[in-house]
Amino acid sequence: MAIQNLPTQVFAGQRPGTSGLRKKVAVFMQPRYLENFVQALLDVLNGLAPDGQVGTALQGQTLVLGGDGRFFNRVAVQTILKLAAVNGVQRVLLGQGGILSTPAVSAVIRRRQAFGGIVLSASHNPGGPDGDFGIKYNASNGGPANEALTEAVYARTQALSQLRISDAPDMDIDTLGSSQIEQMQVEVIDPVADYVAVMRDLFDFDMLRGLFKQGFTLRVDAMNAVGGPYAKAILEGELGAPAGSVVNAVPLEDFGGLHPDPNPVNAEDLIAHMSAADAPDFGAAMDGDADRNMVLGRNFVVTPSDSLALMTAHARLIPGYSSGLLGVARSMPTSAAVDRVAKALGIDCFETPTGWKFFGNLLDAGRVTLCGEESYGTGSSHVREKDGLWAILFWLSLQGATGRSVESLVREHWATYGRNYYSRHDYEAIPTEVADGLMVALRAALPRLQGAQLGTRTVVLADDFAYTDPVDGSVSAKQGVRLVFDDGARVIFRLSGTGTEGATLRIYLENYEADVSRQDQPVQAALADLVAISEQVAGVRERTGMVGPTVAT
Numbered sequence: 001m002a003i004q005n006l007p008t009q010v011f012a013g014q015r016p017g018t019s020g021l022r023k024k025v026a027v028f029m030q031p032r033y034l035e036n037f038v039q040a041l042l043d044v045l046n047g048l049a050p051d052g053q054v055g056t057a058l059q060g061q062t063l064v065l066g067g068d069g070r071f072f073n074r075v076a077v078q079t080i081l082k083l084a085a086v087n088g089v090q091r092v093l094l095g096q097g098g099i100l101s102t103p104a105v106s107a108v109i110r111r112r113q114a115f116g117g118i119v120l121s122a123s124h125n126p127g128g129p130d131g132d133f134g135i136k137y138n139a140s141n142g143g144p145a146n147e148a149l150t151e152a153v154y155a156r157t158q159a160l161s162q163l164r165i166s167d168a169p170d171m172d173i174d175t176l177g178s179s180q181i182e183q184m185q186v187e188v189i190d191p192v193a194d195y196v197a198v199m200r201d202l203f204d205f206d207m208l209r210g211l212f213k214q215g216f217t218l219r220v221d222a223m224n225a226v227g228g229p230y231a232k233a234i235l236e237g238e239l240g241a242p243a244g245s246v247v248n249a250v251p252l253e254d255f256g257g258l259h260p261d262p263n264p265v266n267a268e269d270l271i272a273h274m275s276a277a278d279a280p281d282f283g284a285a286m287d288g289d290a291d292r293n294m295v296l297g298r299n300f301v302v303t304p305s306d307s308l309a310l311m312t313a314h315a316r317l318i319p320g321y322s323s324g325l326l327g328v329a330r331s332m333p334t335s336a337a338v339d340r341v342a343k344a345l346g347i348d349c350f351e352t353p354t355g356w357k358f359f360g361n362l363l364d365a366g367r368v369t370l371c372g373e374e375s376y377g378t379g380s381s382h383v384r385e386k387d388g389l390w391a392i393l394f395w396l397s398l399q400g401a402t403g404r405s406v407e408s409l410v411r412e413h414w415a416t417y418g419r420n421y422y423s424r425h426d427y428e429a430i431p432t433e434v435a436d437g438l439m440v441a442l443r444a445a446l447p448r449l450q451g452a453q454l455g456t457r458t459v460v461l462a463d464d465f466a467y468t469d470p471v472d473g474s475v476s477a478k479q480g481v482r483l484v485f486d487d488g489a490r491v492i493f494r495l496s497g498t499g500t501e502g503a504t505l506r507i508y509l510e511n512y513e514a515d516v517s518r519q520d521q522p523v524q525a526a527l528a529d530l531v532a533i534s535e536q537v538a539g540v541r542e543r544t545g546m547v548g549p550t551v552a553t
């Protein structure tokens with residue numbers, strides 16, 4: 001075995017987006033593409049002097065490594081081990097077979113006090129040879145690296161000329177236990193054990209066992225992605241849910257052709273089961289890396305924004321949160337349903353830009369306990385990622401503790417706090433210049449929109465959302481154009497930071513309804529006038545030539 005110094009080249013576009021670097025598999029498979037990014041990351045972690053001199057901060061340190069098992073995961077693991085081994089890392093904790101869900105990486109970093117971790121996933125993006133791959137770095141708090149670090153890595157990718165890599169043969173990544181590559185120790189760990197221990201501390205497993213003994217039924221669709229082994233181990237293994245409650249439970253490299261993005265469009269099989277005459281009591285799905293969740297009752301889908309609001313309202317029923325919440329946070333486009341609950345509870349509610357990395361400081365500083373996003377993500381201070389199975393266990397516990405169905409819990413919530421009708425309309429694969437042009441025009445129109453009368457409503461706030469982190473004072477600007485109306489309705493426009501084909505425009509629509517007799521309209525009908533306003537303001541049809549969104553959830 002020897003250390004090789006290999007020339008590399010600068011690749012355009014290695015700037016991490018909302019959640020790490022995501023590209024088509026074919027892009028990642030270019031010679032030295034992954035290597036270039038990982039070398040840049042290791043250089044930054046080792047400490048980079050202004051003159052480009054690389055320090056030794058990784059010496060004696062442990063990194064966690066694992067991914068969602070998609071195509072290229074196993075190849076990427078071998079490459080990263082060979083780079084880490086000769087760039088100062090002392091030890092890598094590797095999920096068996098290269099597998100770790102995103103929340104599990106976070107849990108392992110925290111429980112084992114690692115320096116940080118590398119997550120291999122493109123999350124909710126499709127997999128397989130023609131699909132997407134991704135990589136991101138999580139820091140010692142277990143959470144996604146902040147923008148300062150990701151920008152430093154990007155800068156380094158653009159300046160790098162050499163790789164330092166071992167020419168050792170591929171390692172055995174499937175057998176539990178320790179082995180050595182160069183000076184580095186690799187410990188292959190059970191991907192599930194640490195995570196299960198964290199869940200056991202938060203939830204009343206005895207109560208949940210009792211629930212299944214009484215005949216409670218559920219269907220969890222792991223969408224052939226990484227959540228399967230975790231859900232099986234906990235729900236069927238620990239809690240005694242009937243065998244077969246977790247479906248599509250074996251992680252496949254191409255997710256068996258499923259699009260592992262848990263929303264009513266992509267999880268249509270689950271939707272069908274939940275609306276059948278013999279539907280189970282509870283349904284749920286997770287995404288590629290198991291950090292997202294969709295929860296359903298019989299014939300009833302819970303909107304992610306409502307899910308966060310209900311969790312906040314009932315948190316004290318769960319042992320891990322029995323002493324109450326320090327505060328809550330939601331991403332800006334997420335509906336304001338949780339704001340009303342926070343107000344009633346007398347706790348702080350923070351509004352952050354899209355992406356879990358913005359919750360990290362608030363969680364670390366003890367300012368919030370629960371966080372959520374409209375994109376089927378909820379989580380808490382137990383890790384620093386959103387957490388799909390955690391959310392499923394939370395909702396299961398709510399049903400166990402109250403003896404009530406998902407639908408009755410949500411309807412009661414609406415009766416108490418009002419309903420925030422909510423939908424996100426995505427326009428996918430728009431040419432980048434068209435999408436950029438649309439956003440530029442919207443931003444230019446902001447002064448004119450302020451105070452404007454649109455339909456029956458008046459705009460009380462028209463701005464481009466900027467966030468000042470209350471903990472470290474860092475500012476993130478241009479996070480989305482928002483129109484807030486006098487009746488609390490909102491329309492928000494932003495471009496996705498996780499897509500890999502052209503640009504994706506997201507339009508977020510929200511309409512508040514306090515009157516119980518008007519809380520049972522079809523969602524799209526309740527939002528139709530806001531859709532018309534969004535079209536009037538942004539001219540999406542004219543600019544894109546698209547007659548409607550590619551996905552509306």
Ligand code: VG1
Pocket residue numbers: 018019122123124125287291292331354355356373374375377495496497498499506
């Ligand atoms: C999307 C979601 C965002 C989420 C991010 C990562 O980002 O909107 O809420 O945090 O994906 O989720 P964007 O920039 O495409 O809107 V995951 O589960 O894909 O890592």
Ligand code: CO
Pocket residue numbers: 102123124287288289290291292
């Ligand atoms: Co995800």
